[in-house]
Amino acid sequence: MFKLLGRDLAIDLGTANTLIYEQGRGIVLNEPSIVALRQEGNRKIPVAFGAEAKVMLGRTPDGVKVIRPVRTGVIADFEVAGLMLSHFLSKARKKSHSLLKPRVIVGVPSGITEVEKRAIRESIEGAAREVKLIDEAMAAAIGCKLPITEATASLIVDIGGGTTDIAIISLKDLVYSVSVRQGGDAMDEAIINYMRRRHHLLIGESTAELVKKTIGSAHPDYDAQEMEVRGRSLTSGAPSALNISGKEIREAISEVVSTIVAAIRQALENTPPELSGDIISHGISLAGGGALLKGLDRLISEELNVSARISDDALAAVAEGAGKCLDSMEIYSEVLF
Template sequence: MGLWSPANEIAVDLGTANTLIYVKGEGIVLNEPSVVAIEKSTGKIKGIGLEAKRMLGRTPDGILAVRPLKDGVIADFDVTEKMLRFFLKTIIERHLFRVKPRVIVCVPSGITEVEKRAVRDSAQSAGAKEVYMVAEPMAAAIGVGLPVETPTGNMVIDIGGGTTEIAVIALSGIVADTSIRTGGDELDQAIVQFMRKNYNLLIGEPTAEQIKIQIGSAAPVGEEREMEVKGRDLVSGIPKIVRVHSSEIREAVQEPIQQIVDAVRRALEITPPELASDIVDRGIVMTGGGALIRGLDVLLQQETGLPIHLDEDPMTCVVRGTGRILDDPEKYRNVLTT
């Protein structure tokens, strides 16, 4: 059925780490890393998405593997546009009838007008007919299934690759929000620095990300684990293997994790008291890929004393929410901006 009806309404979660696309009537059709590999001399694209992510830190002179989004916003306009065009083209060409789609893009809540314009322009030049925007925490809240249009307060923490967005939502609007540019990438960086300082070992970001996923944690939960890490010795310059314990990695990521906890505290401090009382009852919902770090919910629960709920598929919350906006435009008309 899907291929007959044109893909004329599309939701895009343009993330620092991953880009997800949802087509009305079909669900999530694309989930790829936001990485592009470019040939330096010609500016031609060598690979996009997973293919390009495998090239990160491994490219020869002539090829650049770049992540065109930094801290949740567009850092490299041309490359972002090429990437978005490639993704949209892939989807539109799967269908028999090709139309220019209406696109809703998710943006961080702390985004500036200039950054907004960059998003709008890149989506339009990538082939969108109309571009609407929705704040990421709002989309995440809708994706989790919170009743955002009611007067009840709902609190969402969306931890992405580049940003952490914390928002208190009521009556289809964001009442109090804190957006910090600390996310999964910062944790990777912290691990790279730690390995360098404590083990004299140089590792790349992809390796740091693997360490984070396999043994990283925010609070002591369950059994401690070990992992072999391969990298280059700083002193001798020769590759070597070291064993790293999960408790060391927990130490290493303490600073960025603490920034996230502080941001949650700040958001709670500026919440109106009526809504604060709702949050005590309902708790806080955690979404985004960063929510998958072991023990983060436990840590936040200890720090705030509030119940923390983790969505079962936190990576796709934002794009699912934006998809719901497409499915029921009347109900969610107020959450969109142009």
């Protein structure tokens, strides 16, 4: 009977993807945080959401716009984010057959303002009976099964689309946390700019993302990879294609990667000496889609002399961690706000 009354949900509202975890069932939705809209007068009419809208990126007819309502981990377009969330929530709840509105936990970047917190709460309040927030780095640490309840330090780096959240956690509390507004999207942008500047080739967001996933890397070991990149030539205006090496893409995204490594180094420098020993023995845990960049774990290990490992399900770590809070409220209630 309890299951019919309401299964609570955990949401990872990411710049790139939105994941929904349902209590007792795990991840029930994983869709790109993208909406395709048609503007009619003052009204915004949604045409497609998620994966369906992502396919339209750079290919839309006149009058249809593809929007990412979440930028750098916070809501940039309140109205569109509300439409997207209510669509995703109703899609997730359709599968659960519950009668009551669920309680919802949402992961947010560390250091967001009260105004940004309120925007997230308000965009979900209509579909939930109670909204709680959790720091994304804390949720990722729980999702990576780190011993956050013990008196030992864990260093988590959650590299998302819009932000990289870094935190040192001990005894269910953040000893140090920082959110850098650099992530997977900044890498895509760097690739677009590099192709335009170096090869006079104009490429779209989807192509840049494909290049990053195929031959993008942070370590010279992957420099020999090659792929054909297609776009529009800026010199002739005609469609054009050329072969690009992994080395070029590594150089293109090196500034973003360096920013992330520098932020991790700063976190290590701000660690109390007693906890530094714990981090040396446990290493650095990497989560988020950006952690899957080839060779990033090796580069971090070499640059900082601390072992780094990618968590088992890096993409779902925040949603899984927030979901575990639903399952064990008595243990994790202090980490919610």
